Amino acid sequence: MTIDSETFMNKNSTTNIPQIVLQGFTGIPAEYYGLVGTFFLFIYLMLAFGNIFILVFVACEKSLQKPTYIIFCNLAISDLGFGTTTLPRIMANYWISEIISFTGCFTQVYFVHYFGTCTSFLMALMALDRFVAICNPLRYPVLVNNSMIVILCSVLWLGNLILLGALTAHALTVPYCGPNIVHNCYCDHISITNLACADITPIRATSTSIAMTVLWGPLFYIIFSYVAIIISVMKISNKEGRYKTFLTCTPQLLIICLYYIPRSFVYITSTIGFYFETNLRIAMIMIYSLFPALFNPIIYCFRTKEIKDTLMKKF
Template sequence: MAPVNHSDVLEFILIGFPGLPEKFYSLVSISFFLIYNVSLYVNLIVVVLLLLSRHLHQPMYVIIGNLSVSDLLFDTLTLPKIISKYWLGDGSLSYTACFIQLFFVHYLGTLDAYIFMVMAIDRYIAICKPLRYHSIISNRLVAIICLVLWIFVAAMVLLVIAPGLMLPFRGTNRVKSCFCSFDAVTVLSYVDTASSRRTRYLIAMMSHLCPLSFIVYSYVIIIQKICSSSRTENWRKAFYTCTTHWLFIGLYFIPRLAIYAYNQLQLNPDNDLSVFLICLYTFAPHFTSPIIFCLRTEQIRRTLSKVLKWNIIYHKY
């Protein structure tokens, strides 16, 4: 449902990096363009491979497929507009389009945290209870869990941002960010939004700290299990995998939680550093997660190699 506009603002203008000199606009637009294309093609390759290859229809890849779809949607709904702003000078979004983007930014960003939680639980069962794995985890169960998460997170985010849909705006419509987000937009209202900002801050922290707690617990148990086992080649491989997963999870959660706390302490965090950190924790995981979680695995590499060889032979003859 479109937001009810109780104001004279008909559109919002994305500012991007507030203090960025104009001579760097081309560099920023090219950077975002490359990020979007890498994320688009890497995630698309993962989704297509998982859909077409029956031997990849396994619980872990079902989870990764949901993550790739979420990241594809997020980048497609945000990056083209900020690229247009820096490349063509068109950073305007209609009132309705801005709030639609706002919803999906928080929806898909929060959804990723819960998908990571399911992924960590799956790895915990696979490593710590390998003999019972297939009796506990199945494709159907994982698909149902992911579907429930898509619905649950959508309802939760809609409830959180609903007060923002009713806010009146007048005069100021310049969003000091690379996309419409709750804090960047609601701060433009001429009414006091401190109470709604505090409520959103608490809910945002809880909605990320809860899955992070499960993730931390799962990987701590996994690492204990690995360290107590014999140090074979599988031990080193499992430990390396956990380390790379930890680096990725840290990249996703730490800057995000830091910005949430910073936004609560400062009314209008519109400096270039905060915008950069938001872009870092938002877009960097989208093109690195398929590489870390999927394209590094032997089954995916073997399948991709077969597809490429078949494609070469097909075009040759």
Template sequence: MMSEGNRSRVTEFILTGFPGLHPQYYGLTSAVLFLVYVVTVKANAVVFFLFATNKSLHKPVYYIILNVSACDLLFSTTALPKIISRYWFQSGNISFTACFVQMYFVHYLGSVNSFIFLLMAFDRYCAVCHPLRYTAIVTKFTVHILSVTAWIIAIPMPLMIVIRAYPLPYCATNIINHCYCDHVGITVLACTDRTPYSTPAFVGAMIILLGPLAFILLSYCLIFIEIGKVTNLGNCGKTLSTCSTQLIIISLYYVPRCFVYFTSQAGINFSADIRIVIIMLYSLVPPMINPLIYCLRAKDIRECLMKQFYIEKSRFQQFTLNRPVH
């Protein structure tokens, strides 16, 4: 704390993580979170490796998946290390500025994800509803431009809420009941009426969340209408299969977020621990399992993964055969 007259000003925050967690489970919690982080990094690294070593994956749809992997990797790296150290080393302190930097990237990467999922839905809409024009509409150049646009247009809103929240007077408690710094967790600690700041932030979050979601729902409604016109069951099943991977990934992102937002607006309150567990589940589980979904559901990625597996297996067998016997 730093003295300011008769009051003190917060110079650092303390992340509590899961408020009701007993200290005897700190070690287990840190181990689980560390495992989640390691699996997330390795799984998404595999996607990057497969993409870099297989030209067959250099297609527009896989460039979109690559953006999702990049976003997932960055988000986990932003959110997890500090909370892991909180339970591993009992070090939950985070500096005032670092907390706002983390807050920016948490909201920024969430916004990027939302726009990339919109791009995913656009890709499937064109593939199903305009198959003859798909290769002309969804090109590598188009995907690159739209992907870069998604990363750029996601900048202003999180930056605006950070700029508005940073100068607020934080002169009371510095304890954040969360696993990472976010807008709500920080601004509730301000010694002022937060309504002028929280309302625009909430409206902005809803625009970023519900705007792309509205387009996604519309596009999939049109996709299902188009699928309904297909009389051949085999072709119908194949078309559904091409959409299922992206639909699963999009659902994992939007369904729990909408649940938390709308239950809070409806006045349905959860305990702090349950709320944080739900938020951590929808924040950290999708980045970890998305690569698994790609590898199991996307035929090209699955084939490249199996090919790489057999290459590594052959190398290991060759190494074993050539190893000198003592």
């Protein structure tokens, strides 16, 4: 008794692809794979050191256990989680094998977008912290305190846990029957759903709506808060005071641009059906995915006067 392929896919709506091939960058000679893997190891070690340092330093230094630095620590956890989710798998592509199990690929999809979503909302929370501190400095201790920030961060982590779980489960409702090649260094929602052998219009519409809300919702608030901050700063009569206030905001604006602009560009072009050459697209994804996580410790903490002063006293 035979079962035709359509009946099989209806019974097993998840997949009949046991493994996924992560193609990654194309055209790299095999003899350079070890060097490429070592390069990503170096990036991971830098990323891990910077973010772990923030967590340990703030935990040990009671004078830094304030709302701003609690947000820094949450951002460090998110960045470390994203780097740990992606970089070891990228290293394995060049050192061991490009093959990942179907289950492993979807697990990576979940955590990649979970940590990315948390980072986006944490940046908005940091903008809120700066907005209140600069525009309402007298009410800052009342409006922004440790308890409030812990509650907001907890809601953020838990809410995104549920949201991304539902999004990933929705992507698993269609059959995946080949091809099994993902044109990226790690599994992400767009790449994996492109392998489905069914109509993914509802899935694509849902994921695009959520992605744009998660991306542009915080971004619009960040823009609003920084416009208000700039207006408030321009009212400061002391030129040196204006300069110092702008100096505290400039690093965050730089990292926000690095995080949001290329990400929005890639999302929009993917939505309208315009695709870049594979290596260029992967390079852009690497830039907006890994660079913010790599530079956040330097920009947010090591350039913060309070942390620098504390380090000088310690060492």
